[in-house]
Structures are given as structure tokens and as C-alpha cells.
Amino acid sequence: MKEVILLLGVSLLFIPIFLTLILGFRNNSLSIDMEYVKDPFYFGNSFRKKISDVIFSSTIINKNLVKAKLSREELIVFGKINFINSVVYRNCVYVSFGENHIRKGTYFEKEILSTGNLYIGEDSVLRAVASNADIFLGKGVHIVRWIDAQGSIQLGEDCILGISSASKKEIKLAKGVRFTRLFGFPVCTNKNRIKNPSREIRENRYGKEVVIHADESLLIVGDIFADEKIELKNVKVIGNIFCHGDVYLENVEVGDENSYFSVIGNKVFISGNSNVSIFGYIQAGYLKGFVV
Amino acid sequence: MILALKFYMFFCIVLFGIYIVRHFVFTGNRLLGKQKISYGDILTSELPTVSVLVPMHNEEKVAEKLLNRLVKVNYPKDKYEIVVINDHSTDKTGEIIETFKKENPEISIKVMHRTTGNRGKPVALNDGLKIASGEIVVVFDADYLPSKDLIRNLVVNFKNPKVGAVMGRVIPVNSGKNILTKLLELERIGGYQVDQQARYNLHLIPQYGGTVGGFRKNLVVKTGGFKENILAEDTELTFRLYVNGYEVVYSNRAECYEESPEDWSVRGRQIRRWSTGHNQVMFSYIFKLLTSKHLSFFQKVDGILLLMVYLVPVFLFLGILDAVALFFLGEANILTYSYFWVISMMIGTFGNFAPFYQVVAGAILDDSPAKAKLLPLLFFNFFFNTFYILLGFKDALIGLVKKHYPIWDKTQRYGDT
Structure with a gap:
């Protein structure tokens, strides 16, 4: 039994080598595109x-x-x-x-x-x-x-x-749209903008979850980062929104004509019945952006 | 005595078993697991100010190439400066820097010529921090060639307030030079494409590597700058940030070319320096890490395993002696004790810095699986590395006991790529 385990164990050593043989002999060197710049208009x-x-x-x-x-x-x-x-x-x-x-x-x-x-x-x-x-x-x-x-x-x-x-x-969204990456000035559900927010917070937000449901409109000047979920309602953000999990936006404005930002999540849900307006970039996993 | 020898054998088997599991977890994560989104994806008009620090000691062969790349980067010029620290150079490095500064007045280039005091990267960086004005500091060694978008890609990570430092991916530019550079490329592929990225994905401890990376200036200055007696200032900063509640982020797409050592003696000295520095950090941080309130259980486990990376070959070397002793004492049935030992040594430490499953997984992810054909040769590399790691461990131990600190030994440049 021990000998069998030893044999199996040693054979593990050779599996990667066999894999490289099966997967091909191309010997292209690792190349870096030295002039590459991240550009939403690249294509x-x-x-x-x-x-x-x-x-x-x-x-x-x-x-x-x-x-x-x-x-x-x-x-x-x-x-x-x-x-x-x-x-x-x-x-x-x-x-x-x-x-x-x-x-x-x-x-x-x-x-x-x-x-x-x-x-x-x-x-x-x-x-x-x-x-x-x-x-x-x-x-x-x-x-x-x-x-x-x-x-x-x-x-x-x-x-x-x-x-x-x-x-x-402008990129004007409609209900039922699915997307991966959007870049526009703005990307919006309609032309209504959030009126002057009644309250203002100047700080970055970070947490496992960031959930902000403001009764009246709220201005956040700072970036919002979360590990699992970001949920925003009635908020204007002058900053980026980034979540390793999912992002939910309802009546949310991000950035303005003078400064653009990103909204990034594994899945991004935009309420199509509300006023969502993002100056800049939205990114979700492949076709995991939804206008609902 | 025999009981102690057997206990040590048991300890080694458990230790290497843990490392094997760790490497398989990382490989599995990269090939099959969920990948975290990169902060480098953020596009924004609001970027922080950045200072690029370049310490140089006798870098006449490579200085101009790096500076030429640094003036071409895609970053707002009003938020960008280059700080060159000419650290006791005796060749034409100083002249090259001054000429370059005159020829590029459109970029803010600050030059510091260090001619007194200690030499070495941590000291040079501390002096550079005194004149750097950026919120974020990015560091490059002189043999690196940054791509156009690299600075933005690194700096944008600091939008997350929890991020204290960021590390990009290093790719050898001279990998085709000889067998050594080819083997080093394999270690880099496994180490970055799989090991670092998996640690980022799994919310463990990606490591700041001292070049092609950056940090928040105020954090480093506030916590005392770089420790000038530690030869692995990058590893020290990694653990300092974590025990203070900050994170290090690995950005796999922030790629940068480096020049790998082209001869074995240069590589040996580099490993010895890394081993000394890494073990210095281990002595300083192992208890701080265990008692930190900011780290999760798994981060502590990963942190300990990371701190012990340059100690494992020492354990392994002693383990081999132990096995031989037990054998000749008639107390070891080789098949009873060693079947797991043989497997663990071959799988877990094959290549030491990037165990071979990680290398192959990395090569597949890089769409260059054929590179891994040289994998068996890493076995010899392993014994070479072990020798110099043992020397580095000895240096660190002497430093700890006698308070006699080793001198910074700069890696030789070739400049022919």
C-alpha cells in the first residue's frame, strides 16, 4: 500500500510536464505591450x-x-x-x-x-x-x-x-438591458439629475457591506469600497464605487461634467425606474450588468 | 536523542505537508477559483499625486533606459514627479541623471546625490522620501522598464483607503539569455501569476516586492520610514502595514520588465541577501503577526508561512541530516518514514520560490505552457538556492545575536537587453 502511495505521489511530479507536452510547444516569450493604455474607446x-x-x-x-x-x-x-x-x-x-x-x-x-x-x-x-x-x-x-x-x-x-x-x-439605458462595460457622459436611465443634496459627507467609505438608503438626497464626496455588497439609494457620489461582490443603484448620480469616476462590481444592478446617472465607467462581470 | 530525531522528522513532514496543501490551494484557486476584480480597472479623472523613487548605485548601464520610460508614462504631468537618488555612485550615473534632467524640463525630476552616510536601498529611499512630494510613492529599481500605463495602474489601487501598498507583476526581459534566466522566468511566472494573485484572491497576504510597487507616503513616514538595517525592506513594509491594519494589493496587469541575473554567482548573492533580509523580518514580526488584532486567522497562517519561506530550506537541510542519522542508527524504516518525505520534498520545495504546480499553472495562464518544459531543472536550482539561503540565514542569525548588520550587496546589471 505504501509503495503504491509513493508511486502515485512521485507520479504527481510528472503530471505538469505531461500537461505542457499536451498543451503545445509554443515558446513565445512573455510580452508586454509597452504602449498599452487602458482606453474605453480602444475597440x-x-x-x-x-x-x-x-x-x-x-x-x-x-x-x-x-x-x-x-x-x-x-x-x-x-x-x-x-x-x-x-x-x-x-x-x-x-x-x-x-x-x-x-x-x-x-x-x-x-x-x-x-x-x-x-x-x-x-x-x-x-x-x-x-x-x-x-x-x-x-x-x-x-x-x-x-x-x-x-x-x-x-x-x-x-x-x-x-x-x-x-x-x-450619453448612453441612455432602458429596462432589461444587459451589459459588461459602459463608458459615457453620462450613462443614465433618463435625463433627470438629482437635485441639490440636502446633506453632505466628505469621507471615503470602506466595509464588508456598504448600504446607504438616504431618505432625502445625500452627497458623498469620497470613494466607496466594499468586499461583498454596495447598495445606494438617493445618493450623489463624487468618487468611485467598487465592490468585489454586487452593486445596487437606485436614484444615484456619480461624478459630474467635470470629473468622471468608475462603478465596478461583480454584478451591477441599476434600477431602470429611477434616476441613475453615471459620468464615467461602469464595469460588471461578463453580461452581469443589469438594468432592472 | 533518538526520540528528538524522530520528533524532528515528524515536524518536517507536517510542515512540508502544510506547504504542499498551500501550493495546491493557490494553484487550484488560479485555475478553477473565483478571481477578484482588480482595482486597476478603475477609470477616473481624479488621481492622486505620485512620486516615482529610483535609487541608483552605479547604474550607468541601465539608468537612461529606465528614465526614458518614466517620462513617457500615461499620468497627469501636474501630479507626477520623478525622484532619482544617486547613491554613492562611482561611475557615470550622476552625469547621466543630470543630463537627462536638463533634456526633459517638461517633467518634474528631482535629483539627490548621496555621497555621505551609509549606502543601500533603505537609506536611499528614506532620503528620497524627504524630498518626495507625492501622496503615493512608487519605487523602481534601475533595471526595470515600466510600460506606459503602469503608474496609473498601480496608483489607482490606492483609491481603496484600506490599501497601504501595491505590487505589480515582474517579467524578466532577458529570459532567453541562458539557462539561469530561463529558470528564473519560471520562478517569476509561478511566483506572480499564481502565488501572488491567489493570495490576493483569497484575501491572504500578497507581498510588496520593493520595486514595481508603491505605498502611501504618509503611512511609511509616520511609522518610521524604512528600517535601514533590514535587507528586505519590502517584506518588512508588507508586515508593518498588515499589523497596522492596512493591506497590500497585488495587481497582475501592472506588468513591468526586469533584468534577471545572468550568472550564478550574482544570483547566489541575491538569494543570500533576500534570505538574510527575509529572516531578519521573520525574527522581528512573527510575534507581532500572531498578536495583531487586524489580521484574520487565515491571514496569520499565511503570514507565518510567508515569513518562514527562507527558513524552510534550513529545516529541510536539517531534515536530510536527521533522516540520514536515523537511518544509520537503525531507527528509521526508510519506507515508513520517508515515502511522504520524498513526495513532499519533490512536490513542495521543487524550485523553492515557485513550486512546480504553480509554475505550470502560471505558464498555462500566460498561454506559454511550453516554458514549463524546463521544470525538472528547477530541482538543481533548488539545491543551489538552499545553499545560499543557508548562508543568508546564518547572516541574519549573526546579526540578531551580535547586532552586526550585513552590508547591502547590489545585484549586478548587464544592460544588454
């Missing part, structure tokens, strides 16, 4: 740059269609999206000029760049969307990867926003 800007870089080096197939190397060889359609049958060309990248409309229930496998306002019909599924103006999403639109607007983003109910959503202006 959109990177995509725009790729398009502008290849626009003159692409191979013309016809007056609306070119072939170019983005991350890999792609077909790029130049034109108005609402004039194109997306079911046929859904595996193309689209660069569309002026105002564009995507019909209800359309499915695009590749990225879309719109230079004007972009209207996305209900229940459409798009991989990634960038617009140099505003974007309007109908009910139930599913963005698989990212959405980026130089203007505002207006969401319909029950939209699903993949890994990143960023707007230089």
Missing part, C-alpha cells in the same frame, strides 16, 4: 484606424466591394446598409456613409462603421458597431462584441451589449 478607435490604413491599399472588386487585410483578409462593403440585403452579405465588414438604417432582425457577422447616425432595428444581431455620430438600438438588439459612438447611444429595452460600449456623449 472603436482601433477599428477606425485599421479601416483608414487599408482604404487605399485594398483590392477593388466592384464599386461597392473591396478586399483588404484587416486582422485577416476581409471583404469590405462601402455603401448604405439599408439598401443592402444583409442576409447575403452578412460576412462582410461594412463602411457606410451618412445616416443608416438596419432593418429589423438583421444579422451581421462582421464589424460595421457608420459615418452618420445609425438606427438598428429590433432583434438584430451585430458583431461590432462604430459610428461617428449617434447610434439608436431597437428593442432586443444584441451586440456580440463592442459598440462605439462619437455621439450618443440610445438603447431599446432588452438589448444585450457584449464586452464594451463606449460613447463620447
Whole structure:
């Protein structure tokens, strides 16, 4: 018996080595992107740059269609999206000029760049969307990867926003929306702002749980950190909200036009019936942000 | 006598068993467990002021590379300063720093030339703290190459008022140089990607490592600055913060290149210094840690195991002698006593600083599993490390008894990467 245990024990030594053999022989060195900067607009800007870089080096197939190397060889359609049958060309990248409309229930496998306002019909599924103006999403639109607007983003109910959503202006939320990362000025449920708070606290808050339900509106100037739960109601915060557990927000304003902050939690619940307005960044686990 | 020898054997088996469990828990946490959110994810316009302290002693080969990186970082210039402490350099380090300062007037660069008093990193840092004006202090050794977002990524952790210090991830830049640098890369992968991150995830004691990390200036100054006789000022600060109710945070995405030692004698001296310093801290803090009201039971357990990291090889060495003695005294049935001993030695201390399950888990997480193919060679590294750790333990013991403190032995730079 002891010999068997010894043999099993010694064999544990070799399991990691076998694992490395099974998992491959790539010997790439650990690399650090020395120029990397955390940027909520990374996806959109990177995509725009790729398009502008290849626009003159692409191979013309016809007056609306070119072939170019983005991350890999792609077909790029130049034109108005609402004039194109997306079911046929859904595996193309689209660069569309002026105002564009995507019909209800359309499915695009590749990225879309719109230079004007972009209207996305209900229940459409798009991989990634960038617009140099505003974007309007109908009910139930599913963005698989990212959405980026130089203007505002207006969401319909029950939209699903993949890994990143960023707007230089407002992101207007609606009930049933699920998200991972949002960045906007502000990200809000409606345009109502919290009126001048009647009380003010200037301190950082830290605890296992931080629960603040103010009867009248309260101003907290400082950061709020918790290990398990943050629940805020009728509060304006000039600071960051960070929780390793879940965050609940009802009638809450974070930051203002002059200073932006972050709201970060494993899950983030935003009350869609209340006035929530966050100037800056919201982050939850993958699709664990909810407007309820 | 024989009873004592048997008791010691039993003690070693239990001790190594605990370390084995600890390493498996950490590995399991990184591969299968819940990962804590990083404070580095915070985006805000309201960042604190920061001073980057760079102690330099004869760093002419690397000084300019580091300074060039530090002026390119993504941090508001009105909240950022670089403090260079030229610590008794006899080469061209001083000239390089002064020239660099003149060529970069857009950045606040403060230079201190230390020519009198003791030499060494803790002394230099204490002097640097006197002229640093930032709320947060970030420290880099001269052979490090920070990326553009690193300072922001480290400093933003201090938004949490409980955080007293933060530690980033160190990645060897010269890992392909020779077999030693490749093995050191394995230790780094296991040590940071798995060990440090798991301790952060599990709310234990991640360690401030003295470089690619930062701390709150007022906390360190208020508690007496860096202890100038301790060779592991980073470990000392870690435990000082914890016993005072603060935490150290590990930020895995705050990555920075370092230059690893390229020859064995340099590495040996580095380990000896670490062992001396770490054991000095153990003598000073083991009882403070046990009696602290600020630490949880598991933090105390982890803290003790962390403090004993450079003592374990000493126990192991004595354990081997013990096993041999018992064998020749006819009191040890090798299979009875040693089957667990053999397993624990191989699994638990293989590589010493980063036991091999952690190394492989780290390599997988880094998407570089092939790196771990060199793993068996860490066995030899282990005996090499043990020798220098024993010397370091001896230095610490002599220092404790005779109050004769060892001199700071700076790691040699290569500057060829």
C-alpha cells in the first residue's frame, strides 16, 4: 500500500510536464505591450484606424466591394446598409456613409462603421458597431462584441451589449438591458439629475457591506469600497464605487461634467425606474450588468 | 536523542505537508477559483499625486533606459514627479541623471546625490522620501522598464483607503539569455501569476516586492520610514502595514520588465541577501503577526508561512541530516518514514520560490505552457538556492545575536537587453 502511495505521489511530479507536452510547444516569450493604455474607446478607435490604413491599399472588386487585410483578409462593403440585403452579405465588414438604417432582425457577422447616425432595428444581431455620430438600438438588439459612438447611444429595452460600449456623449439605458462595460457622459436611465443634496459627507467609505438608503438626497464626496455588497439609494457620489461582490443603484448620480469616476462590481444592478446617472465607467462581470 | 530525531522528522513532514496543501490551494484557486476584480480597472479623472523613487548605485548601464520610460508614462504631468537618488555612485550615473534632467524640463525630476552616510536601498529611499512630494510613492529599481500605463495602474489601487501598498507583476526581459534566466522566468511566472494573485484572491497576504510597487507616503513616514538595517525592506513594509491594519494589493496587469541575473554567482548573492533580509523580518514580526488584532486567522497562517519561506530550506537541510542519522542508527524504516518525505520534498520545495504546480499553472495562464518544459531543472536550482539561503540565514542569525548588520550587496546589471 505504501509503495503504491509513493508511486502515485512521485507520479504527481510528472503530471505538469505531461500537461505542457499536451498543451503545445509554443515558446513565445512573455510580452508586454509597452504602449498599452487602458482606453474605453480602444475597440472603436482601433477599428477606425485599421479601416483608414487599408482604404487605399485594398483590392477593388466592384464599386461597392473591396478586399483588404484587416486582422485577416476581409471583404469590405462601402455603401448604405439599408439598401443592402444583409442576409447575403452578412460576412462582410461594412463602411457606410451618412445616416443608416438596419432593418429589423438583421444579422451581421462582421464589424460595421457608420459615418452618420445609425438606427438598428429590433432583434438584430451585430458583431461590432462604430459610428461617428449617434447610434439608436431597437428593442432586443444584441451586440456580440463592442459598440462605439462619437455621439450618443440610445438603447431599446432588452438589448444585450457584449464586452464594451463606449460613447463620447450619453448612453441612455432602458429596462432589461444587459451589459459588461459602459463608458459615457453620462450613462443614465433618463435625463433627470438629482437635485441639490440636502446633506453632505466628505469621507471615503470602506466595509464588508456598504448600504446607504438616504431618505432625502445625500452627497458623498469620497470613494466607496466594499468586499461583498454596495447598495445606494438617493445618493450623489463624487468618487468611485467598487465592490468585489454586487452593486445596487437606485436614484444615484456619480461624478459630474467635470470629473468622471468608475462603478465596478461583480454584478451591477441599476434600477431602470429611477434616476441613475453615471459620468464615467461602469464595469460588471461578463453580461452581469443589469438594468432592472 | 533518538526520540528528538524522530520528533524532528515528524515536524518536517507536517510542515512540508502544510506547504504542499498551500501550493495546491493557490494553484487550484488560479485555475478553477473565483478571481477578484482588480482595482486597476478603475477609470477616473481624479488621481492622486505620485512620486516615482529610483535609487541608483552605479547604474550607468541601465539608468537612461529606465528614465526614458518614466517620462513617457500615461499620468497627469501636474501630479507626477520623478525622484532619482544617486547613491554613492562611482561611475557615470550622476552625469547621466543630470543630463537627462536638463533634456526633459517638461517633467518634474528631482535629483539627490548621496555621497555621505551609509549606502543601500533603505537609506536611499528614506532620503528620497524627504524630498518626495507625492501622496503615493512608487519605487523602481534601475533595471526595470515600466510600460506606459503602469503608474496609473498601480496608483489607482490606492483609491481603496484600506490599501497601504501595491505590487505589480515582474517579467524578466532577458529570459532567453541562458539557462539561469530561463529558470528564473519560471520562478517569476509561478511566483506572480499564481502565488501572488491567489493570495490576493483569497484575501491572504500578497507581498510588496520593493520595486514595481508603491505605498502611501504618509503611512511609511509616520511609522518610521524604512528600517535601514533590514535587507528586505519590502517584506518588512508588507508586515508593518498588515499589523497596522492596512493591506497590500497585488495587481497582475501592472506588468513591468526586469533584468534577471545572468550568472550564478550574482544570483547566489541575491538569494543570500533576500534570505538574510527575509529572516531578519521573520525574527522581528512573527510575534507581532500572531498578536495583531487586524489580521484574520487565515491571514496569520499565511503570514507565518510567508515569513518562514527562507527558513524552510534550513529545516529541510536539517531534515536530510536527521533522516540520514536515523537511518544509520537503525531507527528509521526508510519506507515508513520517508515515502511522504520524498513526495513532499519533490512536490513542495521543487524550485523553492515557485513550486512546480504553480509554475505550470502560471505558464498555462500566460498561454506559454511550453516554458514549463524546463521544470525538472528547477530541482538543481533548488539545491543551489538552499545553499545560499543557508548562508543568508546564518547572516541574519549573526546579526540578531551580535547586532552586526550585513552590508547591502547590489545585484549586478548587464544592460544588454
